Amino acid sequence: MFKKLASIVLPLLFITNTALAGSDPILARQDMMEDTRDAAKVIGGMLKGEQPFDAEAAMAALHVWKKTAAEAGDMFPEGSESGHETEAKATIWTDRDGFNNKMADFGAAVDAALAANPDSLEALKGAAGPVFKTCKGCHEGYRVEKEN
Amino acid sequence: MKRLLIAAGLVALAVISILWLTRPVGLTAEDLPGYTANRENGKRMFFAGGCASCHSSTGKDSEPLALGGGLAMHTPFGEFRVPNISPDPDNGIGNWTLLDFVNAMWKGVSPGGRHYYPAFPYASYSRMSFEDLADLKAYLDTLPAVQSNNVDHSLKFPWNIRPGIGLWKRVNLDNSNVIQLPDKDELLLRGRYLVEGPGHCGECHTPRDWTGGMNSARWLAGAPNPDGEGKIPNITPHDNGLAGWSESDINYYLSSGFTPDFDTVGGSMVKVQENMARLPAEDRAAIAAYLKNIPPLD
Numbered sequence: 386m387f388k389k390l391a392s393i394v395l396p397l398l399f400i401t402n403t404a405l406a407g408s409d410p411i412l413a414r415q416d417m418m419e420d421t422r423d424a425a426k427v428i429g430g431m432l433k434g435e436q437p438f439d440a441e442a443a444m445a446a447l448h449v450w451k452k453t454a455a456e457a458g459d460m461f462p463e464g465s466e467s468g469h470e471t472e473a474k475a476t477i478w479t480d481r482d483g484f485n486n487k488m489a490d491f492g493a494a495v496d497a498a499l500a501a502n503p504d505s506l507e508a509l510k511g512a513a514g515p516v517f518k519t520c521k522g523c524h525e526g527y528r529v530e531k532e533n
Numbered sequence: 534m535k536r537l538l539i540a541a542g543l544v545a546l547a548v549i550s551i552l553w554l555t556r557p558v559g560l561t562a563e564d565l566p567g568y569t570a571n572r573e574n575g576k577r578m579f580f581a582g583g584c585a586s587c588h589s590s591t592g593k594d595s596e597p598l599a600l601g602g603g604l605a606m607h608t609p610f611g612e613f614r615v616p617n618i619s620p621d622p623d624n625g626i627g628n629w630t631l632l633d634f635v636n637a638m639w640k641g642v643s644p645g646g647r648h649y650y651p652a653f654p655y656a657s658y659s660r661m662s663f664e665d666l667a668d669l670k671a672y673l674d675t676l677p678a679v680q681s682n683n684v685d686h687s688l689k690f691p692w693n694i695r696p697g698i699g700l701w702k703r704v705n706l707d708n709s710n711v712i713q714l715p716d717k718d719e720l721l722l723r724g725r726y727l728v729e730g731p732g733h734c735g736e737c738h739t740p741r742d743w744t745g746g747m748n749s750a751r752w753l754a755g756a757p758n759p760d761g762e763g764k765i766p767n768i769t770p771h772d773n774g775l776a777g778w779s780e781s782d783i784n785y786y787l788s789s790g791f792t793p794d795f796d797t798v799g800g801s802m803v804k805v806q807e808n809m810a811r812l813p814a815e816d817r818a819a820i821a822a823y824l825k826n827i828p829p830l831d
Contacts, residue, residue, distance in 0.1 A: 425795040433785065474762065517797070521790050521806075524799030530763035531799075 411469040414460035417453055424449035425520070428513050431506060438506040443513075447499050450516065454492035458485060472529045480526075487523035494519050555699025557648050559636040568667050575672025578665045580811040582658070582731040586804040587615045590679055600625070601679030606652060606760050611688030613652045621678040634670045635663065641702060648698035650686065651705070656747065657733035659708040665731070705746030711735070712752065712827050724823025727816060728753075732809075737765045737801070754830035760801065771829035783821035784814070 424446035430436035431443065461477050461484075477484045498512035579585070590601035601624075604615040619625040626634070633644040641648060641655040649655065661669075691697060711729050714721050728734045735747045740756035742748040755767035755774070767774035775783065782793045787809040790798040798806045809817060 422795055425791075425797075429791055429795040472763075517790070520797040521799070521803050524797050525801075525803040528799045530758045530761070530765055530801070 409469070410460050410462055410465040411471050411473075414457070414473075415469065415471075417456065417460060420449055421453045425517070428509065429517075432510055432513065438509065440504050443503060443509050444499075447495060447513075450491075450495045451499060454488065454495050457491075458488050472531055474527050474529045477527050484523070484527050487519065487527065490522060491516065491519040552696070554703065555648075555696035557640070557642040557646050557699065559640050559642040559646070560632065562630075562632050565632060565635065566663065568664060570667045570671035571664075572668065572672050572675065574665065575668035575670070577812060577816070578661070578669040578731055579672050580808045581727055581816065582661075582669065582733070583805055583808045584618070584673075586801070586808065588618045590681060595679070596677060598676050599679045600673075600676060601681035602683065603681060608652065608759055610692040611686065613650065613686045613688070614684040616683045617679060617681055618673065619676060619679040620674055621680050624680055624682055625678060626673070627678060629670075631667055631670055635666050638666050639708070641698070641706065648695050648702070650688075650692075650698060651701060651745070654733040654736045656706055657730055657736055659706060660710070660726070660730035701745060704744050711749050712823075714826070720819050720822045721826055723816070724819035724821070724826075727820050728823050732820065734768070738768050751830060753824070753827060758800075763800070767830070768824055769827055769830045770825050771831055773831050774829065775824060776829065780818065780821040780825055783824055784817045787812075787817045787820065788814070 427436070427442055427446040431438050461473060463478065465471070466473070466475065466478060494516040498516055501508060501512040503509040503512045585598065585600065587604055587606075588600040588602050589595070589597065589604070590599040591603035592601075595601065600617065600619040601621075602615040602617040606613040606615065617625045620627040622628045629637075629644060636642045636644070637649065637653075638655055638658040638661060640659070641651065641653065643649060686693075710725060712725060714725055716722075735753060737759060738753045738756060739747040739749075740751050740754070753768045753774075754771075756765050758765055770776050778786075778793060786792055786798070787806055789810070790803070790806050792798075809820070
């Protein structure tokens with residue numbers, strides 16, 4: 386009897402736990418930011434001359450950013466202001482319009498970069514530069530000062 | 534009666550000594566050498582010093598080089614309001630002589646003989662050379678005049694008592710070098726000058742001791758954010774700081790805003806980085822060399 390019960394309950398517990406972890410907005414957005422940063426590494430590495438230019442990889446990275454731009458706005462719901470060493474700054478919630486504007490700037494710059502379909506290092510520089518600017522633009526006012 | 538007189542005399546003496554000890558001490562015109570200013574270098578000092586980071590007009594549409602002030606800085610001491618330093622003769626510093634400017638930057642003393650609060654980082658600017666100050670003043674004179682009024686600071690007791698700043702200066706205003714370096718390495722010496730002087734990096738990256746001065750034993754080892762949540766990072770060459778960064782990583786960060794991991798600069802460092810990006814590359818290289826050669830602190 387006990388075994389039977391356990392065989393039903395334990396997997397259920399596992400499923401709920403995973404679901405809960407998956408739906409924690411702080412963890413989810415931290416994952417998203419890491420993906421975004423990894424994409425920046427791909428493009429930044431090319432611009433810096435550490436990696437050879439690769440149009441396909443660059444476009445793939447731009448698509449990661451596109452996903453961030455589409456999803457990020459919803460990943461800072463009320464109630465996710467603290468925990469998991471979040472670096473989200475209180476200003477996201479006290480100045481939501483300002484934050485949304487910064488996110489919109491990012492989205493617009495990414496769309497323009499995708500539309501440019503950069504086929505050379507020079508073109509990538511021109512396309513990605515404005516996107517990079519919008520990263521800083523949001524991190525300036527909406528991310529907490531932190532240790533390295 | 535006699536005792537009363539003695540007591541009154543002692544009190545008077547105490548008041549006079551306190552006023553004397555805390556009096557603002559400036560320079561006189563004879564202290565300054567003759568000099569022809571170089572505006573190009575003044576502009577370089579303007580970006581090295583990050584004047585616009587704090588003094589830019591706060592209005593959304595104002596020009597980037599309009600230094601009308603107005604920014605509110607929320608600190609544990611109360612609220613500081615950044616003043617207008619545009620060339621406007623009434624509200625800015627348009628009527629200032631070079632002597633007035635040097636006294637402000639070296640001594641933290643206003644043309645009217647008052648102490649400035651050290652939120653204005655003259656504890657660092659006091660290390661700037663006279664020539665660089667004269668050049669900077671000449672450059673500031675070319676910027677647009679803005680009429681915006683100044684707003685008074687609103688500080689908590691006892692910090693609202695200005696003569697107290699005189700005592701603070703006696704303890705903390707010292708224009709000697711923080712880090713001792715060999716005299717021969719021009720790059721390192723330039724880096725030290727930029728970091729300890731105009732760049733005023735220590736003002737945020739160095740923790741303060743109980744007197745409110747920068748704790749030189751913890752030079753650039755990171756500190757609480759003076760203006761809000763979070764921490765200002767350790768930028769010494771320690772594992773907790775920049776040990777993993779090469780000099781060219783630091784240079785790249787200051788010019789592009791990207792860490793070696795392609796995380797971006799954030800918070801109040803964004804404006805600092807954008808100023809540093811406008812310096813000649815050799816100045817950023819000098820800053821990087823200096824940061825890799827100071828004592829690593831955890």
